Amino acid sequence: MSVNADKPHLWKPDIAQSVDFYNNWFMQFAPQAYRDTRITTTQQVESALIFTANLTTITPTVLRQHPEVLPILRMATAPPIARDRLIGLAGVSTNLVKNMEEKQRTPPRLDSATLEAGLDKISQIITRLIDRDIFSWLESGQEPTDTDVNRAATIVADRLCGAISDPIIRNAQEQRQLAAIRQWLEQHGYSYISGETRLSFERMQPGTFAFRLNIPILLQGGTKQINIPIDVVVMPLQTRPGELPLLIEAKSAGDYTNPNKRRKEEAAKMAQLRSNYGNNVRFILFLCGYFDSGYLGYEAAEGIDWVWEHRIDDLALFGI
Template sequence: MPVNADKPHLWKPDIAQSVDFYNRWFMQFAPTAYRDTRIATTISVESALARTANLTNITPAVLRQHPEVLPILRMATAPPIARDRLIGLAGVSPNLVKNMEEKQRISPRMSSTLVDAELQKISQIIARLTDKDIFPWLENGLEPTDTQVHRAATIVADRLCGALADPIVRNAQERRQLATIRQWLEQRGYSYIRGGAGLSFQTMQPGTFSFRLNIPVSLQGGIKQVNIPIDTVIKPLQSSPSDLPLLIEAKSAGDYTNPNKRRKEEAIKVAQLRLNYGNNIRFILFLCGYFDSGYLGYEAAEGIDWVWEHRIDDLALFGV
């Protein structure tokens, strides 16, 4: 039996409470999360400046040795340039840039000669566009003071954090949501199991739970297998060993637009799970923030139920 999906008369009051809940959290904790990230980012920028001799030595050799500095260098230009814009301006391989920024490595399949040529193009674009107002020593030729370097690092860190503001808040919110679930479960006698190699959701013992567990599914008629990451997997205390656990996707939103843009993601995910493990698999959402009636109606029509964070005790209605 549905818990919340079949009660549209409760949706609007719950939406209002959830928005208030999210906004209170945001005003109290989001600035702290942003500030902590900004401090850590400033340290990373100062490290990148040191490795490039305060941007006076942006060479293929430096980029090859420290590919992780590339996102910082993009924010050191005037104007700051997006990743795709750098790829277009330099005329370099998107794969090389993505490897450097996402995996902090040089593309393993590219020849050394091609890598050096591509890194030379990137170096030239960065050097040409570097923001001389932030890094005045590049124009006057004087040795920068520690204060000047720190000031420049702070400005670049602000640019980086500005581009990452939404992910910073989203990651902090996700950590808080999972911590809330963990506290609720442990108060009721559940034991946390760390995910990793060897842990399968099908063999979890009653009274246990795990976070960020990958569940394998077959696609394209079994030709391809992929992992679906699940935020929280709970094996209820009263379940039998053969019962499948409850799967929970933690969702938070600071506006109404993005959830509605991405509402099909949960439907696709649960369809793949049902196709592989049958209609008995239970998948619900743990919601906090801006989820309107349009979003809720769509998920309900796809057979997806939910628990509001401000009413977390509803988890008990799912047999937890």
């Protein structure tokens, strides 16, 4: 039996309440999340300035020893340059830049001559495009003061945070949603299983729950196994033999566009889970923010139900 998916007469008032809930959270907590990230990022920029002798020594050796500085250096140019733009300007491989930025390393299998040539091209482009209005000591030749360095680091940190502001907010909102679910479950007698514990979702004990649990599935054809990450997995206190846990995907949205672009993802996840574990799989959404009737109707048609965060007690209606 559905809890919310079969009650379209309630959707519009719930949508309005959910939007208000999200907006109130955003106004109260999003600026602080952004400021906290900016402080951390400023410290990272200051470290990059130390490694590069305040941008006077941007060399292949520095980039090899500290590949993590590359995103910072991209934001220290005029104009700031995107990753793909740097790859094009420097004429280097995507593999080199992605390894440096995403894995904080140089490609382990790249031969030393090719690596050295690529790092040299990157250092030349960055050095040529450095924003000398921000790093004024490069123009004057004078030693920068601590104030000069901190001011420049803050500007670059703002640029970095501006480029990732949506992920910052998304991460803060996700943490808050999971905390709300955890609080509700623990108040109702459930015990949290930490991520360090090796855990099979089919063998969870009644009255336990876990976050970000990987569920293995075989793709169509049965030759390749992948893991599907699930935000919250809950084994009900009252569990019948062979019953699977409740799977919960926490979702938030600050506008109506993105959810509708990505609404097929949940349906695909549900289809993969059912093809591997049968029609008894219970997969629901935990929603906060901008999810309109079009989104809800699509998910309902795919057999996916949901709980609104502003009515979190509806979790009890799913047998937990």
